[in-house]
Ligand SMILES: Nc1ncnc2c1ncn2[C@@H]1O[C@H](COP(=O)(O)OP(=O)(O)O)[C@@H](O)[C@H]1O
């Protein structure tokens with residue numbers, strides 16, 4: 001649970017809203033559809049009033065039996081049929097308007113949540129599992145759909161019927177209505193008390209479901225690893241434990257609801273029977289006609305049915321309130337990194353001067369550990385700089401900050417002399433082409449995966465980029481060539497093939513700043529050589545920052561910067577650094593002593 005709830009609002013605060021108040025969070029999504037809401041409301045009112053008119057006709061029909069006049073009776077039956085027809089049509093309209101509104105609003109919410117989530121900086125996803133976000137987008141929105149699409153309209157109709165029925169009851173018999181009114185508070189109390197419990201339990205249920213979805217998502221994505229370590233039983237146990245917890249919460253909720261139903265139904269029916277009993281005596285004493293009693297009883301049934309439905313819906317509404325709360329939480333989640341209010345303009349194509357000025361940074365998830373510590377780096381436009389150092393030194397972190405996925409705690413990062421914090425992230429990210437340490441491949445064709453680098457690129461440009469990245473050969477050998485499907489996360493490709501697609505993507509992007517994070521680590525010697533010359537070609541006219549473990553790949557750089565524990569410990573050319581001794585010379589000795597490069 002710890003991971004799932006770390007989104008700014010803490011547990012006690014969430015529990016405070018015990019009512020359906022959070023549903024107000026839906027208002028912004030409903031407001032654009034005022035027209036549909038009005039139509040739905042109109043249909044609701046019409047059908048509710050028609051249901052209330054039906055008993056009037058029934059009374060006439062009943063009393064008509066005793067009073068004779070066949071024509072009158074025919075008229076009343078005719079009227080009853082007309083009302084029934086109108087009621088049916090009105091109900092159809094109500095269903096259409098209300099459900100359509102619900103579907104529309106839920107689609108909007110889904111889109112809004114996704115739009116918000118896709119732009120969140122990585123710190124957010126450190127705290128919230130993506131599976132949980134998905135569960136919220138799917139299950140929680142479904143709950144809201146059921147509320148807008150049916151519960152709210154059923155609730156409104158029942159509220160209308162309740163008050164309308166009450167009024168008409170009053171006109172029928174003041175005495176009997178007074179008796180009914182005595183029953184109402186007795187019915188309301190258990191609804192309020194148990195309803196509160198139901199809401200807490202349903203929130204718990206949804207939280208557990210979201211947690212188990214997050215868990216399932218993670219392990220299913222890594223099913224092979226799970227199996228390789230024969231971890232299936234444990235993963236299954238963990239999932240079933242979470243699911244069982246969700247079930248337990250659901251069971252308790254259902255129990256509470258069931259008890260509530262028993263109490264409420266019993267009270268209502270006892271009340272109705274009691275009132276009927278008294279009414280029957282009045283009819284005997286000729287203080288009331290049979291028709292009037294029948295009419296009153298129908299109203300009483302309508303009204304009590306409305307109360308019962310409302311108590312049912314109250315639980316539904318509370319469930320949906322919980323769902324809305326969770327979605328609003330996502331929609332209002334604060335991002336640690338935000339664009340400035342008045343961003344500076346950057347050139348359509350920057351010169352490519354990159355500067356880290358005394359940057360100190362720790363990942364939000366690791367407050368104590370400085371990933372970068374007083375890091376300084378200035379790269380001139382067009383220069384090629386290599387970052388080397390042991391793993392965990394902070395090399396990838398340099399890229400993370402250059403994308404402004406995170407903000408530095410101290411110091412500043414700038415592009416062409418403008419601090420990144422003064423620019424729109426989208427604007428400066430367009431200037432960067434990046435090959436990450438673990439390339440991400442999407443479940444589509446190889447062609448589209450490369451085109452991800454520049455969506456408007458033509459097929460010919462994609463092929464050209466693939467050739468430069470030494471990817472053309474293996475792509476052509478696939479059954480459908482460039483159109484071959486590469487599987488979810490590229491499972492149908494080898495590590496080196498994925499890297500070459502990622503490199504082709506970066507080449508295609510054709511941005512003034514090129515960032516390569518161990519981009520060739522999984523390549524065989526031959527492909528690496530091919531890619532190396534492509535990268536050299538590319539880096540000639542652009543600023544290039546390369547991270548590589550194999551020093552052979554970084555020797556050509558204009559400058560090599562040695563990083564250790566987040567600090568620059570040395571910098572210079574390969575020859576100068578070797579001469580200097582120190583960390584780089586040690587790394588070089590380790591790598592080059594098996595003869596191949598020692599002489600160079
Ligand atoms: N997302 C993250 N959250 C917390 N700590 C991280 C994260 N990514 C990296 N680190 C930590 O930051 C330090 C630097 O990591 P990194 O820049 O990836 O090193 P490398 O030089 O191997 O690329 C390491 O101690 C690593 O454990």
Ligand SMILES: [Mg+2]
Pocket residue numbers: 395396397437517
């Ligand atoms: Mg790294």
